[in-house]
Each structure stands twice: as C-alpha cells, then as structure tokens.
Amino acid sequence: MSGNEILFEQIRSSGCLSYLIGCAQEKVCVVIDPEIDKTDDYASLVDFLGAKLLYVVDTHTHADHNSACKLMRERYGVKVVMHRATDAPYVDVRVEDGDEIRFGQQALKVIYTPGHTQDAMCLLWGDRIFTGDTLLIGGCGRTDLPGGSAEQQWDSLRRLEALGNDLRVYPGHDYREAVSSLGDEKQKNPRLTIQSRDEFIHFMTSRHPPLPRKIQEALEWNRTPIYRQRGQGEGI
Ligand SMILES: [Fe+2]
Numbered sequence: 001m002s003g004n005e006i007l008f009e010q011i012r013s014s015g016c017l018s019y020l021i022g023c024a025q026e027k028v029c030v031v032i033d034p035e036i037d038k039t040d041d042y043a044s045l046v047d048f049l050g051a052k053l054l055y056v057v058d059t060h061t062h063a064d065h066n067s068a069c070k071l072m073r074e075r076y077g078v079k080v081v082m083h084r085a086t087d088a089p090y091v092d093v094r095v096e097d098g099d100e101i102r103f104g105q106q107a108l109k110v111i112y113t114p115g116h117t118q119d120a121m122c123l124l125w126g127d128r129i130f131t132g133d134t135l136l137i138g139g140c141g142r143t144d145l146p147g148g149s150a151e152q153q154w155d156s157l158r159r160l161e162a163l164g165n166d167l168r169v170y171p172g173h174d175y176r177e178a179v180s181s182l183g184d185e186k187q188k189n190p191r192l193t194i195q196s197r198d199e200f201i202h203f204m205t206s207r208h209p210p211l212p213r214k215i216q217e218a219l220e221w222n223r224t225p226i227y228r229q230r231g232q233g234e235g236i
Pocket residue numbers: 060061062063064116133141
C-alpha cells in the first residue's frame with residue numbers, strides 16, 4: 001500500500017479523532033468514527049477529493065460524543081458499518097471478526113476487540129490500524145461504562161500485541177499524540193506493560209474517572225434511529 005494508492009486524512013474534533021480514508025485509483029472512501037460537528041467537513045473533503053463516500057464506520061458505540069453516522073446515512077445515502085454486537089438500530093452492515101470492508105482496491109480488516117464496549121472493533125489497513133478506544137496512545141479505553149469489561153479488554157489488548165511492531169496506531173482520541181507505532185506502545189504504554197491479567201483487571205476496576213460530560217445525550221443519540229430525534233425536534 002503506497003502513499004499514491006490511498007487517500008488519508010485525520011480529522012480532529014475536540015479530543016476526538018476521525019479518519020477519511022480511500023482508494024485513490026477508484027476514488028471511493030470511508031469515514032471512520034465520524035463526529036457530528038464535523039459532518040459538513042467530511043462532505044466538503046469528499047467533494048474536494050472528487051471521491052464518492054461509500055461507508056461510515058463507528059469502531060464502537062461512543063459514550064462521549066454524538067456519532068455522525070446516522071445523519072450522514074440520511075443525508076448522503078451512505079451505508080453505516082458497525083460490529084454486529086452493537087444495539088444501534090440504523091446499521092446497514094453488521095460485521096464480525098475477520099470480515100473485510102472493501103472500498104475500491106482497498107479493504108479494512110475487522111479485528112473484534114470487546115472490552116471498552118461489547119461492540120468495540122479495530123480496523124487493520126495495510127501498515128495502519130485504527131484502534132478506536134481499545135488502544136489509545138499511552139493508554140486504553142476505560143472499561144467501567146455500559147458494556148465494558150476489564151477481562152475482555154485484557155484479552156483484546158493481547159490480540160493487538162500479537163501484531164507487528166511497525167504498525168502505525170491511529171486511535172479514536174488524541175489525549176496525548178495523534179499517531180504512534182505498535183512497537184512504541186508495547187514498550188511505553190503503561191496499560192500494555194502490565195504483565196499480569198489480575199493486576200490489569202484490578203487496575204481497571206479500581207479507578208473511577210468522572211463520567212463523560214455528555215454521556216446520556218451521546219448514548220441516547222447513538223442508540224436511536226433518526227426519526228426519534230425528528231419527532232423530538234432535534235433532528236435534521
Ligand atoms: Fe469510546
């Protein structure tokens with residue numbers, strides 16, 4: 001996968017990171033973890049690139065921000081992709097471990113990584129991996145929110161650890177940096193350097209960070225079809 005075969009943009013919104021990726025030859029693209037405030041920006045970027053948007057993918061049900069998936073589905077007719085464990089009712093393509101999301105001559109490979117949520121997945125793309133909130137740079141997603149499991153997070157991080165050191169890690173948040181390598185994370189990430197499963201589970205279950213500020217609004221938006229928001233006067 002060379003630089004002139006692909007389209008790649010990392011887009012920031014507050015602490016969230018989303019990604020517009022595509023096949024340069026066939027000018028088709030995908031947005032990963034779109035955030036609602038950036039909906040117009042994704043559309044403008046797709047236009048600027050002269051591309052067609054095929055899919056929007058959420059790596060998991062977000063509890064800290066409103067996903068743009070259902071809005072983009074409604075506005076642009078794109079298909080929403082999530083892991084089949086999700087309870088979001090507006091998903092068109094429910095994927096599972098090992099599936100491929102194909103766009104032009106490119107494909108994202110699904111790695112199911114529950115732990116942060118039950119529907120969390122990572123997406124492998126050539127020498128890059130989109131880790132959502134499963135693996136953050138210098139950390140990992142919390143496991144104390146709905147659907148979280150420290151035990152599963154431990155197992156999921158072991159799956160990621162088995163991948164190559166040269167993989168470039170693109171997380172769902174930029175609390176520290178916006179890109180890293182898997183090799184660096186294996187060496188430096190305090191969540192990955194914990195050697196014992198029991199110690200990891202104890203660490204994850206004994207800390208109680210504040211709840212995300214918009215958790216109720218985000219979970220309500222991300223778990224309901226668009227017509228409910230319309231009825232409530234909040235929709236598009
Ligand atoms: Fe999350």
